[in-house]
Amino acid sequence: MTARYTEALDRLSRVSGVAGALVVEARAGLPVAVDVASGVDSGAVAALAAAMYRGAQRAAETGGYEGVHTLQLEATAGHVVVAGAGEMLVIAVAERDAQLGLVRLETQRAAESLR
Amino acid sequence: MRVAELPRVVEALRAPIQTFVRESRARIALVVTGSGQVLAQHGFARRYEVMNVASLAAAAHAAANALGRLTGAGPWQHLHHAGSRQDLFLATLRTPVEDLIFVVIFDTESSLGLVQLFFGRLAEQVAQLPEFRVLPSEQTTQQTFERDLEEGLQRVFQPDAPGR
Amino acid sequence: MKKPLPADLQRWSEELAADPRSLAFLPLARAYRRQNRPDAAMRLCLRGLEHHPDNADAHGLLALLYIDRGDYARAADEWSFVLRLDPSNFDALRGLGFCHLENGELQQARERLERASLIRPDDEAVREALRFVADRMDAEDARAGSEPWMETPAPAGTAEAANDIVSAAPEPAVLPEPDPWAPVEQPAAGSAPRAGQPAVQAGSAFAVPDPARLFEAIVTGPVLGALLLDTRGMVLAGALDDVGGAADALAAVLGSVTGEAARTAAMLGLGAWEGLLIEAGSAVLHLAPAGDDAVILLVARSGAPAGWMMRSAAHAASLAQEFLEAYA
Numbered sequence: 001m002t003a004r005y006t007e008a009l010d011r012l013s014r015v016s017g018v019a020g021a022l023v024v025e026a027r028a029g030l031p032v033a034v035d036v037a038s039g040v041d042s043g044a045v046a047a048l049a050a051a052m053y054r055g056a057q058r059a060a061e062t063g064g065y066e067g068v069h070t071l072q073l074e075a076t077a078g079h080v081v082v083a084g085a086g087e088m089l090v091i092a093v094a095e096r097d098a099q100l101g102l103v104r105l106e107t108q109r110a111a112e113s114l115r
Numbered sequence: 116m117r118v119a120e121l122p123r124v125v126e127a128l129r130a131p132i133q134t135f136v137r138e139s140r141a142r143i144a145l146v147v148t149g150s151g152q153v154l155a156q157h158g159f160a161r162r163y164e165v166m167n168v169a170s171l172a173a174a175a176h177a178a179a180n181a182l183g184r185l186t187g188a189g190p191w192q193h194l195h196h197a198g199s200r201q202d203l204f205l206a207t208l209r210t211p212v213e214d215l216i217f218v219v220i221f222d223t224e225s226s227l228g229l230v231q232l233f234f235g236r237l238a239e240q241v242a243q244l245p246e247f248r249v250l251p252s253e254q255t256t257q258q259t260f261e262r263d264l265e266e267g268l269q270r271v272f273q274p275d276a277p278g279r
Numbered sequence: 280m281k282k283p284l285p286a287d288l289q290r291w292s293e294e295l296a297a298d299p300r301s302l303a304f305l306p307l308a309r310a311y312r313r314q315n316r317p318d319a320a321m322r323l324c325l326r327g328l329e330h331h332p333d334n335a336d337a338h339g340l341l342a343l344l345y346i347d348r349g350d351y352a353r354a355a356d357e358w359s360f361v362l363r364l365d366p367s368n369f370d371a372l373r374g375l376g377f378c379h380l381e382n383g384e385l386q387q388a389r390e391r392l393e394r395a396s397l398i399r400p401d402d403e404a405v406r407e408a409l410r411f412v413a414d415r416m417d418a419e420d421a422r423a424g425s426e427p428w429m430e431t432p433a434p435a436g437t438a439e440a441a442n443d444i445v446s447a448a449p450e451p452a453v454l455p456e457p458d459p460w461a462p463v464e465q466p467a468a469g470s471a472p473r474a475g476q477p478a479v480q481a482g483s484a485f486a487v488p489d490p491a492r493l494f495e496a497i498v499t500g501p502v503l504g505a506l507l508l509d510t511r512g513m514v515l516a517g518a519l520d521d522v523g524g525a526a527d528a529l530a531a532v533l534g535s536v537t538g539e540a541a542r543t544a545a546m547l548g549l550g551a552w553e554g555l556l557i558e559a560g561s562a563v564l565h566l567a568p569a570g571d572d573a574v575i576l577l578v579a580r581s582g583a584p585a586g587w588m589m590r591s592a593a594h595a596a597s598l599a600q601e602f603l604e605a606y607a
Binding site for chain 1: 525528529532533535536539540542543544546547548549550551552553554555556557558559560561562564578
């Protein structure tokens with residue numbers, strides 16, 4: 001099981017500009033598999049990104065838009081991409097200059113592989 | 116903890132515990148002594164028999180410590196009870212004076228990850244509180260301190276010489 | 280500040296006695312203040328400032344001493360001076376914010392406290408004060424009376440929106456529809472303002488726009504609607520017809536989502552949040568801040584090109600800015 005998660009993160013963490021890639025248990029917001037550069041707090045990423053995703057899910061339900069599959073946070077110094085994979089989430093933390101399209105693609109692919 | 120220090124400690128814990136409950140979206144958080152006394156609380160207390168929760172938390176803390184010793188696992192960091200409707204989180208809140216017990220009840224509005232994250236921050240904050248600082252070994256009474264202050268002032272404000 | 284040892288006090292006072300220009304006046308003055316000896320602290324501070332007039336810490340301490348005396352005006356002067364020396368001094372921003380609050384100067388208080396909260400988002404005193412200011416300002420607005428968004432007449436016909444998102448004006452139908460931001464003639468009673476309705480004059484000489492039509496120009500192609508929300512999750516302008524009456528509920532939930540986004544970005548060291556893209560089964564939602572206290576929500580059909588979303592979001596941002604400057 002763990003090997004499956006680490007394989008899912010392998011390609012994602014190699015994308016240029018990705019500072020961290022995680023598989024997170026969505027309900028608890030705890031990391032299950034982690035591949036992060038030093039300086040990235042995987043516990044904080046997992047908890048905060050999972051909470052944000054949960055909020056987005058609630059918003060989508062309220063609007064009648066069906067479930068959320070991808071969430072992308074843009075900030076002045078970086079990005080966070082979250083893709084849903086059933087009970088898990090795949091999360092990428094990327095630098096500001098990262099190839100965001102590629103980060104999104106690989107995050108979604110990793111999530112696909114876990115569904 | 117000395118009885119005389121309690122009001123200051125309770126007051127000092129108020130802001131960090133309020134911040135914790137707000138940020139983590141927990142239902143309620145308590146700080147409890149090893150003997151089951153509630154030092155601080157914040158959140159929706161009416162639903163829970165807080166005194167009983169505190170006593171049982173202290174008992175669980177002691178039992179877990181004993182278990183840790185028996186099994187060689189060492190001091191425990193936190194316990195998590197995943198309930199069907201609500202979760203319970205117990206953790207040791209270490210201070211220079213004594214170890215306290217942090218009790219959190221949370222539901223689906225929060226998560227274990229958030230509770231752990233913000234507990235970590237609360238623990239750092241509490242460790243820095245001056246109310247928990249151990250007095251330096253060179254103890255002095257308040258009167259002695261006053262005398263030193265007065266002498267200091269006299270030293271500094273010697274009759275001002277011209278041009279000083 | 281931890282309680283100083285007697286040896287510290289002695290050392291500082293000896294240093295200062297030997298050299299009146301010594302900076303030891305500062306910790307010594309703080310120690311006296313902590314020991315409830317404000318007059319001694321004040322003397323030390325003022326004398327130290329004679330030798331170090333540009334010492335921001337000393338001015339900050341003097342401000343606190345004035346506060347201890349209840350002299351808010353002098354305290355504010357000192358903190359203002361600190362900010363000239365150090366524009367991002369948290370204690371001065373916070374202190375000045377509280378001084379403004381004490382004087383009932385809510386707007387100034389808010390500006391200072393918001394700047395302070397950018398430096399230390401977790402400061403509980405600043406957060407409480409900002410909440411207090413917001414509540415007071417709301418209460419004052421309610422007393423002054425909000426600008427009436429007047430009823431509109433029954434629709435003369437359905438306007439067709441232009442296909443090109445760059446051109447703003449919708450095609451006229453049977454009767455020419457006025458620019459939603461231009462004044463018109465006659466107020467009507469009975470019906471609430473709805474998206475697509477012409478704006479109506481409120482009976483005064485000033486233009487009274489229909490806020491529901493703010494983003495009309497960009498609601499085209501895959502874009503289903505857009506809302507301008509405040510950070511509490513209340514709708515300020517725009518319309519989202521596809522969710523019917525759930526727009527308010529959606530806005531309320533998104534108020535908390537944007538809070539999460541801001542918190543996540545800040546706590547992970549990613550700076551200030553700039554946007555949140557939510558891709559759901561049947562729609563794409565984009566959220567972006569509009570100034571300090573508003574958020575723009577753009578909703579498009581699933582599969583909308585991301586580039587078009589970004590472009591529409593940028594256009595929405597400029598419309599929102601004009602609206603907020605004119606009417607907020």
